[in-house]
Amino acid sequence: xxxxxxxxxxxxxxxxxxxxxxxxxxxxxxxxxxxxxxxxxxxxxxxxxxxxxxxxxxxxxxxxxxxxxxxxxxxxxxxxxxxxxxxxxxxxxxxxxxxxxxxxxxxxxxxxxxxxxxxxxxxxxxxxxxxxxxxxxxxxxxxxxxxxxxxxxxxxxxxxxxxxxxxxxxxxxxxxxxxxxxxxxxxxxxxxxxxxxxxxxxxxxxxxxxxxxxxxxxxxxxxxxxxxxxxxxxxxxxxxxxxxxxxxxxxxxxxxxxxxxxxxxxxxxxxxxxxxxxxxxxxxxxxxxxxxxxxxxxxxxxxxxxxxxxxxxxxxxxxxxxxxxxxxxxxxxxxxxxxxxxxxxxxxxxxxxxxxxxxxxxxxxxxxxxxxxxxxxxxxxxxxxxxxxxxxxxxxxxxxxxxxxxxxxxxxxxxxxxxxxxxxxxxxxxxxxxxxxxxxxxxxxxxxxxxxxxxxxxxxxxxxxxxxxxxxxxxxxxxxxxx
Numbered sequence: 101x102x103x104x105x106x107x108x109x110x111x112x113x114x115x116x117x118x119x120x121x122x123x124x125x126x127x128x129x130x131x132x133x134x135x136x137x138x139x140x141x142x143x144x145x146x147x148x149x150x151x152x153x154x155x156x157x158x159x160x161x162x163x164x165x166x167x168x169x170x171x172x173x174x175x176x177x178x179x180x181x182x183x184x185x186x187x188x189x190x191x192x193x194x195x196x197x198x199x200x201x202x203x204x205x206x207x208x209x210x211x212x213x214x215x216x217x218x219x220x221x222x223x224x225x226x227x228x229x230x231x232x233x234x235x236x237x238x239x240x241x242x243x244x245x246x247x248x249x250x251x252x253x254x255x256x257x258x259x260x261x262x263x264x265x266x267x268x269x270x271x272x273x274x275x276x277x278x279x280x281x282x283x284x285x286x287x288x289x290x291x292x293x294x295x296x297x298x299x300x301x302x303x304x305x306x307x308x309x310x311x312x313x314x315x316x317x318x319x320x321x322x323x324x325x326x327x328x329x330x331x332x333x334x335x336x337x338x339x340x341x342x343x344x345x346x347x348x349x350x351x352x353x354x355x356x357x358x359x360x361x362x363x364x365x366x367x368x369x370x371x372x373x374x375x376x377x378x379x380x381x382x383x384x385x386x387x388x389x390x391x392x393x394x395x396x397x398x399x400x401x402x403x404x405x406x407x408x409x410x411x412x413x414x415x416x417x418x419x420x421x422x423x424x425x426x427x428x429x430x431x432x433x434x435x436x437x438x439x440x441x442x443x444x445x446x447x448x449x450x451x452x453x454x455x456x457x458x459x460x461x462x463x464x465x466x467x468x469x470x471x472x473x474x475x476x477x478x479x480x481x482x483x484x485x486x487x488x489x490x491x492x493x494x495x496x497x498x499x500x501x502x503x504x505x506x507x508x509x510x511x512x513x514x515x516x517x518x519x520x521x522x523x524x525x526x527x528x529x530x531x532x533x534x535x536x537x538x539x540x541x542x543x544x545x546x547x548x549x550x551x552x553x554x555x556x557x558x559x560x561x562x563x564x565x566x567x568x569x570x571x572x573x574x575x576x577x578x579x580x581x582x583x
Contacts, residue, residue: 205477212237
């Protein structure tokens with residue numbers, strides 16, 4: 101006989117907001133350093149001057165008031181005196197071979213994270229510092245106001261989704277992938293549509309004004325006719341590819357020149373090749389790589405996308421379900437803060453370059469310590485958290501924490517917001533899906549424009565973190581699975 105079940109039997113209090121804390125702790129340990137390593141060094145136009153970026157460290161939460169130096173301030177005092185609960189970021193610059201540590205700015209601290217002053221305190225100590233022992237943290241204090249980051253629901257990056265779509269009354273089969281690398285997001289599509297000229301298979305990606313024939317792009321990336329045909333096992337697929345190649349049969353150089361004319365339309369001929377190189381390296385499937393050695397892999401990836409399109413056209417596969425939750429990812433506080441830090445750091449990096457070159461032009465001693473204006477980074481991050489206006493033109497990412505009662509506090513921190521436009525119907529995206537079972541609450545969603553686009557995690561759902569796929573790929577390879 102089963103006894104009575106309690107909520108605590110399948111819900112851990114730590115899991116209610118623990119995923120936000122884990123995500124923010126990942127930012128502290130790895131996320132911020134990843135952004136620094138993406139830059140590695142700053143190119144400064146000064147003879148015999150080099151500036152490399154080293155390790156970034158985060159200090160204890162403190163407030164610098166009226167130039168009297170930094171002093172520790174606990175969250176309760178920050179709420180009371182309208183202060184921002186933040187910690188200093190110190191970056192090691194290697195200036196002409198010599199390490200110099202400079203304060204970059206302040207990073208807002210999530211309560212109960214690894215660097216929070218409340219971390220590890222007992223119940224009595226929390227009460228002594230004006231905190232509720234049942235408060236699990238997971239939010240920020242910006243100018244005295246408690247603010248939480250709303251979980252963002254997005255399509256899974258670097259994953260091919262193949263669907264049938266109706267465009268201007270004609271059925272078009274599309275395979276699309278959102279290729280993401282170092283915060284840059286590129287939408288690449290392979291389409292099958294009937295046209296009078298140029299074939300039936302086309303590719304569209306940023307940097308090219310209009311879609312271009314698939315076989316021309318693949319040829320420009322370095323695959324031969326035989327290699328292209330070998331990627332399509334079915335005879336009907338081979339016939340389709342051969343029919344496309346017969347319309348404009350170009351060699352590698354001719355195909356690349358064609359790409360240059362499309363990418364650099366209206367520019368001088370010598371610039372067109374440079375523009376084509378930039379577009380292919382940076383905008384076409386950037387998650388695979390951004391060097392010339394990665395082009396062959398990009399060509400093979402495009403062939404895989406084309407094969408999925410043709411398989412769907414020949415009814416050899418079913419179309420993918422965009423609303424299936426395996427095709428969705430939740431972006432938590434650490435990911436969102438890393439995105440914000442990346443944009444803010446790129447701004448300050450440009451300002452450092454300008455300040456150093458200005459010092460040199462005025463024949464002053466070039467000094468990194470005087471070139472870094474730490475207020476720029478602090479203000480940029482605090483402004484986004486205080487207003488909710490995030491990078492990419494999004495709004496409402498940061499919201500004032502709902503403190504109506506304890507349940508509303510927990511519910512607000514487990515809220516999910518979709519990036520889809522509120523004014524568009526998006527009927528299927530708003531509907532309940534079978535894969536929401538046990539993950540998304542079927543009842544807790546607002547009425548009106550936000551219905552179905554703003555959701556909440558169900559009570560027992562747990563958000564898992566992204567893992568390294570390499571050991572798994574190696575293990576299944578050893579078991580005999582071939583790519």
